[in-house]
Amino acid sequence: MSDAAALIVALRDCVGAPHVLAGADDTAPYTRDWRGRYGGEALAVVLPGSTEEVSAVVRACAAAGVRVVPQGGNTGLVGGAVPMGDRIADDNAPVVVALRRMNRIRDVDPLGNTLVADAGCVLETIQQAADACDRLYGVSLGAQGSCQIGGNVSTNAGGTGVLKYGSTREQVLGLEVVLPDGRVWDGLRRLRKDNTGYALKQLFIGAEGSLGIVTGVALRLHPKPAAIAAAWLTVDTVHDALAALELLQAMAGERIAGCELLNRAELETVAAQFPDVRLPTDPEAPYAVLVELADTWARADLSGLLEDALGRLAEAGRLRDAAIAASEAQRQAFWFIRHSIAEANRKSGMGLACDVAVPVRALPAFIDRAGGAVRARWPNATIVLVAHMGDGNVHFIPRFSFEDWQALEDPAAFADIVRAVVHDEAAALGGTFSAEHGIGRVLPGELARLRSPLELELMRRVRDALDPARTMNPVILGAS
Numbered sequence: 001m002s003d004a005a006a007l008i009v010a011l012r013d014c015v016g017a018p019h020v021l022a023g024a025d026d027t028a029p030y031t032r033d034w035r036g037r038y039g040g041e042a043l044a045v046v047l048p049g050s051t052e053e054v055s056a057v058v059r060a061c062a063a064a065g066v067r068v069v070p071q072g073g074n075t076g077l078v079g080g081a082v083p084m085g086d087r088i089a090d091d092n093a094p095v096v097v098a099l100r101r102m103n104r105i106r107d108v109d110p111l112g113n114t115l116v117a118d119a120g121c122v123l124e125t126i127q128q129a130a131d132a133c134d135r136l137y138g139v140s141l142g143a144q145g146s147c148q149i150g151g152n153v154s155t156n157a158g159g160t161g162v163l164k165y166g167s168t169r170e171q172v173l174g175l176e177v178v179l180p181d182g183r184v185w186d187g188l189r190r191l192r193k194d195n196t197g198y199a200l201k202q203l204f205i206g207a208e209g210s211l212g213i214v215t216g217v218a219l220r221l222h223p224k225p226a227a228i229a230a231a232w233l234t235v236d237t238v239h240d241a242l243a244a245l246e247l248l249q250a251m252a253g254e255r256i257a258g259c260e261l262l263n264r265a266e267l268e269t270v271a272a273q274f275p276d277v278r279l280p281t282d283p284e285a286p287y288a289v290l291v292e293l294a295d296t297w298a299r300a301d302l303s304g305l306l307e308d309a310l311g312r313l314a315e316a317g318r319l320r321d322a323a324i325a326a327s328e329a330q331r332q333a334f335w336f337i338r339h340s341i342a343e344a345n346r347k348s349g350m351g352l353a354c355d356v357a358v359p360v361r362a363l364p365a366f367i368d369r370a371g372g373a374v375r376a377r378w379p380n381a382t383i384v385l386v387a388h389m390g391d392g393n394v395h396f397i398p399r400f401s402f403e404d405w406q407a408l409e410d411p412a413a414f415a416d417i418v419r420a421v422v423h424d425e426a427a428a429l430g431g432t433f434s435a436e437h438g439i440g441r442v443l444p445g446e447l448a449r450l451r452s453p454l455e456l457e458l459m460r461r462v463r464d465a466l467d468p469a470r471t472m473n474p475v476i477l478g479a480s
Contacts, residue, residue: 004043004088007064011046011095014056019047019101030071030096031083035346038079038441040086042069043093049101051176051184051215057097058213059182062471067094068180069473070209072151073122074098075143077353078440080208080475081151097213099150105129106216113221114173114190119150119214126219135221138165142339150214156206158436160258160338163390164294165222167436168205175201176216180467190218203462208438209473211466225257225294229302230331231310234285234320238364241289243318244309245360245389248291251309255302257294259389260338261363263287266345266384270337273344277337280330282321289389290334341386350405351384351397352415354422358431360392367394370425374398377421393435396422416445423450439476447476 012020021027022044032039043066048054061068071081086093102120109115110133117126123137123144130137139152141159151157153175158167165171174189187201204211235241241261248256264286271277279288293302306324313319325331345351358366371383380400387394398418408414423433423446433446448456459477 003064007060007066007095008044010060010064011044011057014060015046015048015053019049021045021047027096030074030098033076033079033082034074035077038082038084040083041088041093042083042086042096043088045096045098047098047101051102051178054097054099054102054178054213054215055182055184057095058178058180058471061095062181062469065469066471067092067474068213068471069094069096070150070154070213071096071098072120072148072154073100073143073146075147076151076155076440077355077437078434078442080155080438080440080473084441099148099213099215102150102215108133108135108221109190110135110221112190113223115219115221116188116190117149117217117219119148119153119217121149123147123149123152130221131224133221134224136224137219138171138222139168142342149217149219153205153214153217154207154209155438156436158388158391158393160260160388162388162393163259164254164257169202171220172201172205172217173220174218175204175214177204177212177214179212180469180471184215185212188216188218203466206438208440208475210463210475210477211472213472223296225296226298227295227300227302228257228292228331229306230290230292230325230334231306231322232280232325232334233289233291233310233313233322234282235287235289235318236285236320238287238367240313240318241287241389242360242363243316244289244291244313247309247312248293252293252302252305255293255295255300255305256291256390258290258292260290261287261385261387261389262290262338262341263383263385265382266341266386267337269348269384270340270344273347274340277340278333279337280323280334285320290338292331338386345384345397345399349382349399349401350411351399352418353437354396354398354419354426354433355393355435355437356396356423356426356431356433357391357393357435358426358429360390362429362431363387363389363392363394366425366429366431367396369428370396370422373421373425374418378418380404381418391435392431398422419443419446420449441475444476444478 099120102118106116381398
C-alpha cells in the first residue's frame, strides 16, 4: 500500500469513510475558489464532525508529513482556503479539512451577550441565533449566507459594520483551536476581562489557518437595534462624501452603523448584471453613499436626524440628491445593491481586487492617485470601487475585459504588477495592501515587499514555534 493510500485509510478511520472524499469529481468543489481563479489538487478532502475528529485528522496528516489546508465556506478572494497549483503526481498535494459539518450553535447567553458556536457555522446562522434572543452579532458582509465563522475568524473579516462594532477580532472572546501537532487548545472563554498571560487567541485571528484550525468560537453579542434608518446619497466628489461622514459623525456619533461609498462604474456594473435593480436616485452621479443609523431606543427619530443632516449638506453644496428609505423593504433594497457587488463584478470581467486601507482623510488622495496611476499604464481598465468609508478600507478594482485578459501571455505576473501599482499608492499614504481579505496564496510577495524585515522575522518565529514541521496551510509566509 502506498503512503497516500495508507493515509486515506487512516483518515477514514478518523471520521468515517463517507466523510473522506478522494476522487477528483468529489474533491473538485473544495479545490478551487468560488470565482474559479485559484486551485490545485488535494490528496483528499476530509469532513470532520467534531473537534476530536479534527484533532485526529491533523495528527494523521502530521505523522504522514502531508500538509493541511483548512477550509470554511471557501468565499475568500486571495486563494487561502484551497490548494494552489499542488498536484498529486508531484507528491505535494495537501489534505483539505472542510468544517461544514461542524455547524452547531453550542450556547447563547443573552444576559452575558455571548454566543458559542462550532467554526463551521455559517455567518447568517450566527446572526439568526443572536436575533432570536433579541441580540445582534456585529459582523455583516456580502457572503454571510455562505461564509463560515471559523473562516471569518481566520481572516479577521471586516464587512460593513466595522465603524460601529469593529472587525471580527473585536467580537472574539475565546477560541478552541487544533494545533499543528493535533493537540487541542481550549481557550473558549466568554470573559471580557482575562489578564492571564499572553492573549493567545490573537495569534490565530487573521492567521488564515497557518498556525492551527479554529474549531470553536466564543463571540461577543450586542443589543439589537430597535430603530434603524438608511439613506442613499449622491455626491460629485470623494471630498463631498467625507464631508457627509464628518457631519454625520458629529450629529449621530456611534449610531452610524454603516457608511459605504460606491463609484458610478460599480453601480453601472450591478445594474447591468441585475436588471431588476433600480438605483434609489441620481444614476448619473459620480459617487453614491449608503449610510445607515441604528439605535437601541425604539423612539429615536433617526429619519429626522438624517433629514436634518441632508439639509445641511445640501445648503453647503455638498449633496447632489438623496433618498431616505421609507420602509424596511426599501432599506433592504439599498443593501441588496451593496451586497450584489461581488457577484456582479465576477460576471463583468477580470477584476483585480485590491483590498487597501488608508487613513480616512487620505481616501480622496488615494482614489485619485491610484486611479490616475492605473489609467496611465492601462487605459483599457475600468476602475470600480466600493469603500467602507468610516474605516478607510477601499476595494479598489481595476477590471479588464475577458478578451483582454485572455490575450495576456502571463496573466499572473500581470496581475502582480497591477496590484503593486495600487498598493504602492496606499503605502505612500500610510496605508496597507490588505485590510480584510488577508494574504492567502496571492499576496505573500507583497507582504515581503511592503513589510519590514523585522516584522517578517517575528512572523516566522511565531510560525516556527507553533508549526516547525510546516504541517499547516502555507499561506502568508509561503512554504519557506
